[in-house]
Each structure stands twice: as structure tokens, then as C-alpha cells.
Amino acid sequence: MEKNLTQGSVLKNILLFSLPFLLSNFLQTLYGMADLFIAGQFNGAQVISAVSIGSQVMHMLTVMITGLAMGATVLIGQAVGARNKEQSSKVIGNTITLFIIFSAIATFTLLALSVPIAKAIRTPPESLQQTVSYLRICFVGIPFIIAYNVIASIYRGMGDSKSPMYFVMIACSINIILDFVFMGNLKMGSQGAAIATVIAQAVSVAFGLFNMFKSKNGLTLKKTDLKISSEIMSSILKIGVPVSCQDGFIQISFIVITAIANSRGVEVSAAVGIVEKIICFLFLIPSAMLSTISAIAAQNIGAGLKDRARKTLWDGILIASGMGLFFAVIFQFLSGPTVKLFTSDETVQILGTQYLRAYVTDCFFAAIHFCFSGYFCAMGKSIISFMHNSISVIFFRIPGAWIASRFWPETLTPMGLAAPIGSFASVIICVLVYIIISRRKD
Numbered sequence: 001m002e003k004n005l006t007q008g009s010v011l012k013n014i015l016l017f018s019l020p021f022l023l024s025n026f027l028q029t030l031y032g033m034a035d036l037f038i039a040g041q042f043n044g045a046q047v048i049s050a051v052s053i054g055s056q057v058m059h060m061l062t063v064m065i066t067g068l069a070m071g072a073t074v075l076i077g078q079a080v081g082a083r084n085k086e087q088s089s090k091v092i093g094n095t096i097t098l099f100i101i102f103s104a105i106a107t108f109t110l111l112a113l114s115v116p117i118a119k120a121i122r123t124p125p126e127s128l129q130q131t132v133s134y135l136r137i138c139f140v141g142i143p144f145i146i147a148y149n150v151i152a153s154i155y156r157g158m159g160d161s162k163s164p165m166y167f168v169m170i171a172c173s174i175n176i177i178l179d180f181v182f183m184g185n186l187k188m189g190s191q192g193a194a195i196a197t198v199i200a201q202a203v204s205v206a207f208g209l210f211n212m213f214k215s216k217n218g219l220t221l222k223k224t225d226l227k228i229s230s231e232i233m234s235s236i237l238k239i240g241v242p243v244s245c246q247d248g249f250i251q252i253s254f255i256v257i258t259a260i261a262n263s264r265g266v267e268v269s270a271a272v273g274i275v276e277k278i279i280c281f282l283f284l285i286p287s288a289m290l291s292t293i294s295a296i297a298a299q300n301i302g303a304g305l306k307d308r309a310r311k312t313l314w315d316g317i318l319i320a321s322g323m324g325l326f327f328a329v330i331f332q333f334l335s336g337p338t339v340k341l342f343t344s345d346e347t348v349q350i351l352g353t354q355y356l357r358a359y360v361t362d363c364f365f366a367a368i369h370f371c372f373s374g375y376f377c378a379m380g381k382s383i384i385s386f387m388h389n390s391i392s393v394i395f396f397r398i399p400g401a402w403i404a405s406r407f408w409p410e411t412l413t414p415m416g417l418a419a420p421i422g423s424f425a426s427v428i429i430c431v432l433v434y435i436i437i438s439r440r441k442d
Contacts, residue, residue: 010311013296014289014319020161022288024152026281027165027172028062034172035193036277038179040342048343049266050130050190052273053123056258058138058145058197059280060251061110065146067247068102069095069153071240073291074298074377075232076157081302092154093225094232103146110139121255122262124269134190141198144205151208156295163211171204235380242386243377249389253397253422257415260405271351271412274342278356282327282363286370289320293374301378310438313375317368324367331360351412358416365423372430381437388429396422 039051072095079087110117118131148171152164175196182192254276261272293316297309331338339352373385400418408414 010296010308011315014292014312014315017159017161017296018288018292018316018319020165021156021292022284024161024165024168025284025288027168034176034179035197036274037342038176038183039190039193040344041184046124046126046266047130047189049124049127049269049273050134051193052270052277053118053121053127053258053262054131054134054138054190054194056251056255056273056276057117057121057135060248060255061106061142062145062149063247063251064244065149066153067244068240069099069149070243070291070294070377070382071236071238072150072153073157073295074239074380075235076154077159077295077298077378078302080158081299081305088158089222089225090229090232091157091236093222093227094229095150095153095236097226097228098233098236099146099150103143106146107139107142110142111136114139120259122259124262124266126266127269130190134194137191137194137198141201144198144201147205148201148208151205151212154212156291157298159295159299161292161295164208167204167208167211170207171200174203175200239377239380239382242382243373246373246382246386246389249386249393253393253401253419256398257401257418260401261412261415264405264409267345267347268351268412270343270345271339271348271355274339274348274352275355275359275416277342278338279359279362282331282360283366285323286320286363286367289316289367290370290374290377292316293371294377297375297378309375309378313371316374317371320367320371321364324363324365327363328361332357335360355412355416358413359419361417362420362423365420365427369423369426369430372427372434376430376433379437384430384433388426388433391429392422392426396425 035051035055036048039047072091075091076088079085079091114132114135118128118135123131148164148167151167155161155163178196178199179193182188182196186192188195258269258272258276262269293312297312300306300309300312335356336349336353339349339356343349343352369388373382373389376382376384397418400421401415404414404418
């Protein structure tokens with residue numbers, strides 16, 4: 001399970017680590033896309049809207065949990081790079097303890113807030129009940145989401161990105177099969193989509209736990225490792241909380257934009273929901289590169305190889321931004337056909353195409369600042385990532401979407417430009433901070 005990422009070709013390490021991570025992210029995103037696609041084949045706009053809104057809320061929670069678990073990935077990576085197995089075990093034990101507590105609090109809190117959450121994002125009245133039902137069922141599955149991300153963070157911190165990929169592969173297959181059964185054969189609407197997702201997540205966690213404790217992976221965990229260490233716990237939170245908040249802010253901006261769209265009617269709501277799913281898919285590469293750079297750079301920083309850590313950053317930017325530019329160009333031609341895959345409603349198709357063509361340009365800019373965020377996290381300076389994303393959300397994304405909805409109500413193109421403008425601001429901030437840090441170090 002443990003793999004040394006401080007030796008060999010940096011570019012090769014990035015590719016070998018990121019490809020399984022990319023596939024894992026693809027399969028996780030396929031959860032929501034499959035739910036939305038299958039819902040569109042058997043249901044009308046009300047259920048499509050409910051599934052798109054509900055799954056967007058769940059995606060926000062998932063990325064925030066993943067961000068919080070980043071603290072464990074980085075600390076484990078640094079310990080592995082320093083070849084300190086005792087420290088690795090203590091970090092893993094404290095991670096498990098922390099997330100057990102967090103899981104209990106999050107589950108009960110979110111269940112109590114299901115209706116207020118649905119209303120806060122201005123869910124269309126026609127879809128409100130379906131959305132609330134979807135959220136309540138998915139909130140019951142919060143412990144499984146948390147458990148999977150803890151398991152994945154442990155594996156990735158030790159240099160293994162393949163095992164989490166296998167667990168998600170199993171879960172995704174089960175989810176798609178159950179979607180057809182529950183929404184297609186049993187006509188259960190959004191409730192069927194939610195039940196399928198929770199069952200799939202539970203199976204994924206079961207496989208992950210079995211593999212972790214039965215395979216020869218070099219992992220040794222004692223009961224004393226589960227005892228809370230204030231130093232380790234604070235270090236996990238110091239790195240993980242800013243990343244979680246950063247991801248949360250980004251997702252909140254998506255939800256606020258969705259709320260703005262929801263206020264314009266169910267067709268706009270459905271169009272924006274579909275495009276958000278497509279964008280989540282296109283963002284798999286920068287997301288995978290962020291985590292890849294965090295894990296690889298953390299090991300190299302732990303081993304005192306700072307030049308290799310910086311090379312990891314720039315190689316990652318080259319790969320991610322190149323792919324982002326490709327998507328930004330090609331989807332100027334593919335936006336219409338892609339949106340049509342999810343709905344037969346012509347109005348939704350037109351609105352979705354407008355939104356996607358503008359929004360997709362964010363793939364290039366986001367790729368760059370995602371890579372910088374991964375590097376800052378590996379350094380233990382995740383607060384920088386939190387700051388630049390907060391500035392982007394507060395001063396560009398949300399205001400831009402609101403202004404676009406007020407002055408261009410007949411089209412979604414201007415609203416789609418709010419995200420790339422915000423990401424461009426993040427890129428500028430990241431480059432300036434990197435220059436300042438590099439000069440200080442040198």
C-alpha cells in the first residue's frame with residue numbers, strides 16, 4: 001500500500017498517481033450524472049430539478065469532507081516521506097477518531113435541516129417535496145461518505161491511489177444498476193436515486209475496510225493511536241479546515257447561482273442543474289491534480305526535497321491547464337449535443353447550451369489555481385487556498401451571477417462567465433503569493 005514518491009521521474013509519479021485518482025473522481029461524479037441521466041429518462045422536469053438540486057447539495061458536502069480529509073493525506077504523506085511509521089499510525093488513528101465524532105454531529109444536524117436547506121436554495125415549489133425526500137435519505141448515508149473519504153485519504157497519503165479507485169468502481173456499478181431498478185422499474189422518483197446512492201456508498205466502505213485490514217499493506221494501528229493527540233488533531237484541522245471551507249465556498253457559490261436560476265423558473269433550474277453536472281465531470285482533471293500535487297509534494301517536503309516539490313507543481317499545471325484549454329475549445333462545439341443527452345425539453349436544451357459554452361472556459365483558469373492550492377496544502381499553508389477562493393467567490397462569482405441575472409434575463413451566457421472571471425482572479429493571487437514565498441525561501 002505504501003509507495004515512495006520521492007524518487008524517480010516527477011512527471012511519471014504524477015501520471016501514475018493521478019490517473020487512478022482521476023478515474024476515481026470520474027466514477028464518483030458518475031454517481032450524480034447517472035442519477036440525473038436516468039431520472040431524465042423516466043421522469044419530468046420536477047424530478048430532474050429535485051435530483052439536480054439534491055445531488056448538488058450532496059456534492060458540496062462530499063467535497064467539503066474530502067477537503068477536511070486532506071489534512072490527513074498531507075500529514076501521512078509527510079510522515080511517509082520522512083520514513084516515520086510511528087507518526088503515520090498516530091495520524092491515521094487520530095483521523096479515524098476525528099471523523100467518527102464529525103460523522104455523528106453532521107448526520108443529525110443535516111437531517112434536522114433538510115427542509116430549511118431545500119427552501120434556502122429556492123427550490124421550485126413543484127420539486128420541493130421530491131428534493132426534501134432525496135436529501136433526507138442521502139443525509140442518512142453521511143457516515144458512509146465520511147468513512148469512504150477517510151479510507152481514501154489514508155491510502156493516498158501513503159502513495160496508493162489505485163485502491164480507492166477500485167472501491168468507487170464497485171460503488172458506481174451498483175449505483176447505476178439500482179438507479180434503473182428504483183427509478184425505472186419501481187418508479188420511485190428522487191427517493192429511488194437517493195436510496196441507490198446510499199446503498200452503493202455502504203458497499204464501497206465495506207470493501208475498503210476489508211481490504212485495509214486484511215491485505216498486507218504495511219499499516220499497523222494500535223488502540224493507543226486512536227487516542228486524541230492535541231498536536232496531531234490540530235495539525236489535521238489546520239490543513240483540512242481551510243481546504244474544506246475553500247471547497248465549501250466554491251460549492252456555496254454554485255448553490256447561490258442555482259438559487260438565482262431557480263427563481264427564474266423550473267426550465268432554467270433544470271438547465272443550470274444539468275450544466276453543473278457536466279462541469280463537475282470536466283473539473284475531474286484539476287481536482288485530481290490538486291490532490292496528486294498535495295500527496296506527492298507532501299512526501300517530498302517531508303523528505304526535504306523542496307525542488308522536487310516545486311517541479312511537481314509546475315508539471316501538474318502543465319498537464320491540467322493543457323487539458324483545461326482543450327475542453328474550453330472543444331465544448332464550444334459540443335455543448336448543444338451534450339446537454340441534449342440529459343433532456344428532451346427544447347427550452348432546457350437552449351438555455352443549457354448557452355450556460356455551458358460560457359462556463360466551460362473556467363476549465364483552463366481553474367486548472368491553474370487548483371494546482372497551486374495543492375502545492376500550498378502540501379506546505380501546510382492551506383489558508384492561502386482558502387483566502388484566494390474566498391475572494392473569488394465573494395467578489396466575483398456570486399456578484400457576477402446576480403448582475404447577469406438582473407441585466408440579461410433572456411440568456412444564461414453572462415451568468416456562465418461569472419465562474420471563469422472569479423478563477424482568473426484566483427490565478428493572479430496564487431502566482432503573486434508563490435513568487436513571494438519562493439523569494440523568502442531563497
